[in-house]
Amino acid sequence: MSPDGVLHLNYRPLAHRRIYRQVQRRDGWLCAWCQGPGSTLEHVIPVCWGGQTALDNCVIACRSCNHSRNNALPSTFVRWTGFRPTHPVIRRILDDEQGALKRAEDALRTRPLSSCLSREEAQVWVAFHADHIDRVRPDPPEEPATRLKSDMKPFREFFVP
Numbered sequence: 037m038s039p040d041g042v043l044h045l046n047y048r049p050l051a052h053r054r055i056y057r058q059v060q061r062r063d064g065w066l067c068a069w070c071q072g073p074g075s076t077l078e079h080v081i082p083v084c085w086g087g088q089t090a091l092d093n094c095v096i097a098c099r100s101c102n103h104s105r106n107n108a109l110p111s112t113f114v115r116w117t118g119f120r121p122t123h124p125v126i127r128r129i130l131d132d133e134q135g136a137l138k139r140a141e142d143a144l145r146t147r148p149l150s151s152c153l154s155r156e157e158a159q160v161w162v163a164f165h166a167d168h169i170d171r172v173r174p175d176p177p178e179e180p181a182t183r184l185k186s187d188m189k190p191f192r193e194f195f196v197p
């Protein structure tokens with residue numbers, strides 16, 4: 037809280053862009069989920085779960101995967117799609133998702149607001165520190181936010197007579 041009583045949410049577009057460039061250089065233009073062409077920055081532990089914009093939590097994803105996963109945890113997205121991601125960042129988190137969530141929450145408790153690189157991250161940080169995290173964190177979705185691509189296997193199987 038600043039002296040004028042107004043909460044100023046920090047966010048750092050230049051630092052955010054730097055992480056995006058580093059992830060892009062590491063991963064190329066391939067979606068870490070479906071291996072198709074991709075160019076969006078994807079948080080493996082979603083921001084609303086405390087996931088940080090950092091090299092060990094971000095991969096490149098295509099718009100379709102990014103949007104259809106929305107805030108679902110990686111294990112949920114894998115269940116929906118049948119994907120078997122091989123990207124080391126996703127693998128490491130999937131191997132111990134509960135541990136990763138716990139670590140993200142612990143980090144959120146101790147890291148400063150200035151560690152947030154986007155407005156959304158800063159909003160989650162503030163809500164968490166004001167004990168309003170349940171208002172920010174959505175219920176885990178039961179289904180994809182948008183239609184999955186038609187070539188995603190489980191849905192194709194669903195329509196096989």
Ligand SMILES: [Zn+2]
Pocket residue numbers: 067068069070071072074097098099100101102
């Ligand atoms: Zn994809």
